[in-house]
Amino acid sequence: MRLTGNRGGMTEVFDAIVLGVGGFGSGAAHHLARRGLRVLGLDRFGPAHDRGSSHGETRIIRKAYFEHPDYVPLLLRAYDLWADLEAESRQQLFWKCGLMLAGLPDSEAISGARLSASQHGLTIENLSASAATQRWPGFRVPEAFDAVFEPDAGFLKVEDCVRTHLDRAAAHGAVLLFDEPVVSWSSTGRDVRVRTATREFVAASLIITAGSWAASVLADLKLPLQVLRKPIFWFETTSPAYNLDASMPTFYFEMPAVEVASTFYGFPSLDGQVLKVAQHSGGELVADPLLVDRNLHDADVQPIANFLRTCLPNVRLQPARHSACLYTVTPDRHFIVDRHPEFSNVVIGCGFSGHGFKFTSVLGSAFADLATTGRTELPIDFLSLARLSG
Ligand SMILES: Cc1cc2nc3c(=O)[nH]c(=O)nc-3n(C[C@H](O)[C@H](O)[C@H](O)COP(=O)(O)OP(=O)(O)OC[C@H]3O[C@@H](n4cnc5c(N)ncnc54)[C@H](O)[C@@H]3O)c2cc1C
CATH class of the missing domain: 3.50.50.60 (FAD/NAD(P)-binding domain)
Structure with missing residues (x-):
């Protein structure tokens, strides 16, 4: 009509x-x-x-979806449609550099990705913490952790x-x-x-x-719905191990905490100078999205700096730049x-x-x-x- x-x-x-x-x-x-x-x-x-x-340059894309296996059929189709859009526009939108998940064996990220992969026949590699650290020398994966590598994952230029x-x-x-x-x-x-x-x-x-x-x-x-303020950071690297062309994957760490786990994710350095890292968990409630606080505060950087100190030791802890983005979350x-x-x-x-x-x-x-x-x-x-x- x-x-x-x-x-x-x-x-x-x-x-x-x-x-x-x-x-x-x-x-x-x-x-x-x-x-x-x-x-x-x-x-x-x-x-x-x-x-x-x-906004903010990049978004992770992956198939072994730890949030729920029901997303996987949609993801398989999403990959096809991104490829169609690349072909139609003659532009690269997706970089297939893989994703390394790290966490305790029973963490949501590790157990959920394994469940989705086994239910849908997806390719993942299981690694010990020391094998992951050896393969990607930019990471220090804590000893008690397992790692899962998904080679088909990567990032989209948002x-x-x-x-x-x-x-x-x-x-x-x-x-x-x-x-x-x-x-x-x-x-x-x-x-x-x-x-x-x-x-x-x-x-x-x-x-x-x-x-x-x-x-x-x-x-x-x-x-x-709740709207959350989510700062994103770019940190200077002091090692070529973090570069995209050094086979550095995107990454997601689920760090155990007393009450709720803290989760952090990031991307390889695209320019050899800075890499993007942010916290997925947490976030301040925003009453009006038009008035979100876009300034940088010590409290924003602190949890990420602690994470970097433990898991990505060759990254400068003072962000070179930052941006603020919004999550809109359901219960x-x-x-x-x-x-x-x-x-x-x-x-x-x-x-x-x-x-x-x-x-x-x-x-x-x-x-x-x-x-x-x-x-x-x-x-x-x-x-x-x-x-x-x-
Ligand atoms: C920091 C951060 C990291 C993320 N990382 C990932 C990731 O790695 N992988 C992943 O898959 N997802 C990730 N996400 C989530 C993903 O980016 C969002 O789910 C997605 O971008 C939401 O898109 P949207 O269309 O709902 O919102 P938007 O892209 O914000 O679009 C909503 C649009 O509606 C317009 N609008 C609103 N009200 C009106 C109105 N009254 N009149 C006219 N226009 C209006 C707005 O201007 C806006 O352009 C991340 C999100 C953030 C913030």
Whole structure:
């Protein structure tokens, strides 16, 4: 069904509107547009901006998913779709340098990755702490730890992925409007109306991928989302062992603690000078994502410096630069990917809980399915909104 919208006096026709074209919205816009649909993407900031959750140079991508084996079929498809996007754009987006997980044998990371690998026949290598330290001399893996290496893992260049999804969406005819905050939306179930400060648009369906603003854009649903401030750091290296071209993998350490484990992750040095490291666990609650504190504080650096001292000894402990990013987390740390419970032509993607980016290709395709046919062949039932009610 094609419906008309009014933009600056000109009548335009849209099949679908994507509210928020950051990580997931850019993927959705691309998949809708390449299917020949007339798409409008709206964002409050510019393309591939640094005010939400999809910036900071790199994101880890992996298949042996320790969070839950149900993600693996989606990941297999995500890998295919990233390869398709690279081929279509003639640009490298994925670097396959592997991932080393390190933790106690019964830690979530180690036991969860082994479970996903065995259930889905994925290739992983099991190493002792000393074998891991010998293989990658930049690491000191604590003696009581096991290590798991996943050779198919690696990293995506995050801003390049968002930009490429947007560029390809535009090349397939999508209309993308930036610095255009949406102030309200409504649905009759048959069509949707979306208002920005200056104009109103109409379409057959709406995809809401508003990241850390999802709870306010979907205020009626009272979504159980929390927004967390997550600083990211680049530290100078004093050893070539940390370089990408020295076969240094991405890494994730689960450090045991008295109550909750502290988890840290990082990437090989891309320029031979600095490497990016951050803490996955913890994070301060943010009341308003527009007002997040982007300054650096001692309390931000302290836990990472302690981790580096123990596990990456040849890295300078004072960050060379930093950035602040946002996690939007659900109570069970699994995503929300569903249709709106009241309006079947409104699709919701949010609560990506600090591990969503690698899925923006495949879930972009799922959002396009849901917005056009109301269903998808992709196995997303475990990500339903209903699981969180009650
Ligand atoms: C520090 C950090 C490290 C991470 N590491 C990894 C990793 O290694 N691997 C991984 O897979 N994932 C990782 N993630 C998670 C992943 O990056 C996020 O899950 C993903 O980027 C979320 O994308 P999004 O589309 O939900 O949010 P965003 O990319 O922030 O997009 C939401 C968009 O909606 C727009 N918007 C909101 N409200 C409005 C409105 N009213 N009108 C118009 N536009 C609006 C915003 O401007 C924004 O562009 C990490 C996240 C962070 C912060």
